[in-house]
Amino acid sequence: MYKKGIYTILSNEPLTPAVYRMVLEGDTQYITRSGQFINIELTGKFLRRPISVADYDERTVTIIYKVVGSGTEQMRGMVAGEKLDILTGLGNGFSTDNDAKRPLLVGGGVGVPPMYNLCKRLLSEGKRPTVIIGFNTKAELFYEEEFKALGVDVVVATADGSAGVKGFVTDAIREAKVEFDYLYTCGPLPMLKALYDATDTPAEFSFEERMGCGFGACMGCSCKTKYGNKRICKDGPVLKREEIIW
Amino acid sequence: MVKHYDTSVELCGVKLANPVIPASGTFGFGREFAEYYDLDCLGAISFKGTTRDARFGNPTPRIAECTSGLINSVGLQNPGIDKVISEELPHLRQIFHNPIVANISGFSLEEYEECCAKIDKEEQVEIIEVNVSCPNVHNGGMSFGTQPESAAEVTRRVKAVTTKPVFIKLSPNVTDIVAIARACEEAGADGICLINTLLGMRIDTVRRKPVIANKMGGFSGDAIFPVAVRMVYQVANACKIPVMGCGGVSSASDVIEMMMAGATAVQVGAANLKNPYAAKEIIEALPKEMERLGIERLSDIIGIVK
Known part of the structure; x- marks a missing residue:
């Protein structure tokens, strides 16, 4: 399940010269697993920017992004209080229902x-x-x-x-x-x-791939796996060892 | 008293509650969007371009962002006609109860014929949209849609195997769109859908390589809207059969503009990828836009601009 909402920036600070951490406040109920991502609308950009979730709780989501292009450059300049239109709960995320101990x-x-x-x-x-x-x-x-x-x-x-x-x-x-x-x-x-x-x-x-929609509609980020074609954005981004074709 | 704004239109006898149709290739088979909203608000759905055999499509990366749009070179990834009929169509029927437009593509006349013959047997499908304009596949797709003779030949072959209304989806990458549309009409097409994407290219100036693995792809999004309006206008004025307008539509105002240019129904494509609620929001905004423009019945304005 994934939904679109408006999120308020609580903080946006550098961790290194090129890597920033942004904390957003809003509805996080659709984020259910570690390793999912959110897709952020930016003014003047046609496609949203998919960024992985670093952490989340009942009312905030934290993302960490690297400034690599004009979209993330725009994000770097954002300040607390600004609002962003975001799709959340995207991707399958990591599974932890296994008997691993270490x-x-x-x-x-x-x-x-x-x-x-x-x-x-x-x-x-x-x-x-x-x-x-x-x-x-x-x-x-x-x-x-x-x-x-x-x-x-x-x-x-x-x-x-x-x-x-x-x-x-x-x-x-x-x-x-x-x-x-x-x-x-x-x-x-x-x-x-x-x-x-x-x-x-x-x-x-x-895995990473250049995405169009980020929610499985456009087939832009497909990859071949041993279990058939998968969309990195929807059936991924997490793939298990046994299904990967390099 | 609250005024009633009539958004209904009719395409070759198929009644639509409103003219808004998610365009093929931007809406899959509806599954992903059904997680966002009740699809029954849509006038119709044109499903993902389907070929005889399952296809993975082109190598990735196959998406490139552009100013006010994007380039895709997906290359008709689909599960193949048999699986579409056995799995996707029944599921789509469960989540959507308005008319379904089947988008069919091919690499040979025989393939178009075979797929359309199969889809003709499916009661759920009300309209067949024959894609002769995909820019992302070699030796097929667009090559049929760039010459009047070959577009007419596909039309004739498809019409011979189905009784459903057949719309031919045309490419804008041609010198004389009117000649091609007329050839399709003379060959028996029931309608024309246009435009498919414009052939485009982006280069990564740091890597000095094309952004897209396949080098070129189809450009869509807000940026192509004026091209689409122009071609809809030209074709609607030259043909008697109805036109489905497509290309860069992202608002209720765009829908009305395209209908004034001559479109009976309007497809929404790339906008769905940016905002999954785009088609729903456009439909909800239609009555207000009609009120602003003094339109009581949407069908009254089809081709009103001469």
């Missing part, structure tokens, strides 16, 4: 945000998640402290070694000798593929 959560760059609410959810279900977050360099690092504040083990990896383990998230798994029985991940495609190859537990991967 799930591993891996986020890369702007793939980190959906891991935050997922981590909270897994903790509330009595599971013991470990979190690995990967970035190019220390200047891009965000949310290490927020994850630590949840009381979970957090491993940082940077490609240039300026923070945490030097290398990719797959190097961090090896070096930190992380034990896990389930994998959840979101990030750039090469990272997802590397994790797919480097692990063998049950796993869920959150």
Whole structure:
């Protein structure tokens, strides 16, 4: 279930020079799972901007976005009190109804945000998640402290070694000798593929694709899976290991 | 006393409570929109372009944003005519009780013929819309709609296998739209639907590559509305058969403008993708817009501009 509503910006602040966190107030009843996304209408833009949900509660939704184009540049300039027209509750999100006890959560760059609410959810279900977050360099690092504040083990990896383990998230798994029985991940495609190859537990991967509508109507973001054609926006963005065709 | 504003229109004997029809390819088979609102407010629904065989379509990315519109190169992704008839149509009938327009596409005359013959047997379908204008598939689709002779040939072949009203959906990517529309009319078409998307292209200047994997795609959205109004006007004035207007419609005012240009019904396309409630909101705004313009019966203004 997903609906359109008007949301009020409570805050919009930088976490790094290019990554911003925006907290919005409004109806969150249609957001039901971690890993779902919202689709934001912007003045002068024909298509909405799909952004993953980092966290939500009864009256607020938090998104973390990277300024990469004119749409997100417009969002960067927004201030508390401004109102946005948003579709919420989009995408399937991650499933947690499995018997995993020690799930591993891996986020890369702007793939980190959906891991935050997922981590909270897994903790509330009595599971013991470990979190690995990967970035190019220390200047891009965000949310290490927020994850630590949840009381979970957090491993940082940077490609240039300026923070945490030097290398990719797959190097961090090896070096930190992380034990896990389930994998959840979101990030750039090469990272997802590397994790797919480097692990063998049950796993869920959150994918990105250029979208039209964001709610399954236009077929713009389709992909082929072992279970047939799927729409990243509606049947995804989360796909399970066994259905993925690279 | 509250005045009654009559929004009903008639397309080849098919009565519509209002002229607003979600355009093919922007509304799937209704499932996604039924989660937003009761579809029975819609005049009719034109379902996703259907071919003989199931298709995935073109490689992604296949969407590019533009000023006041978007380019898509989906390439007729659909489950194929048999699955549409066995699964999508029965479901659509459950969630929608007004006329259904079946949008049929093909890569050969035989394919158009075969699909239309199959859909002819489906009671739920009231109108067949034959797409000879998809810009996103090679060796088919648009190539049939860019010449009067081939458009007429598709029309003849389809008319021979169905008794349902047949609308031919035409491409704007032609030099003489009137000649093509007339050829379809002479070949027995019951109506014309226009316009499909305009062939367009965007380039990612950082990557120095086309935004869309297929390089080019169909441009739709608010930006193409004036082109659509012009072509509807030209065709409505040259043909006796009714016209379904399509292209960039995003408001009740646009609906009325297109009807004044000559459209009997009006399709809403890209606007549905931006706002899932677009078609419903346009329909709800119609009476007020009619009041503002002094229109009591919408059918009175069809082609009123000469």
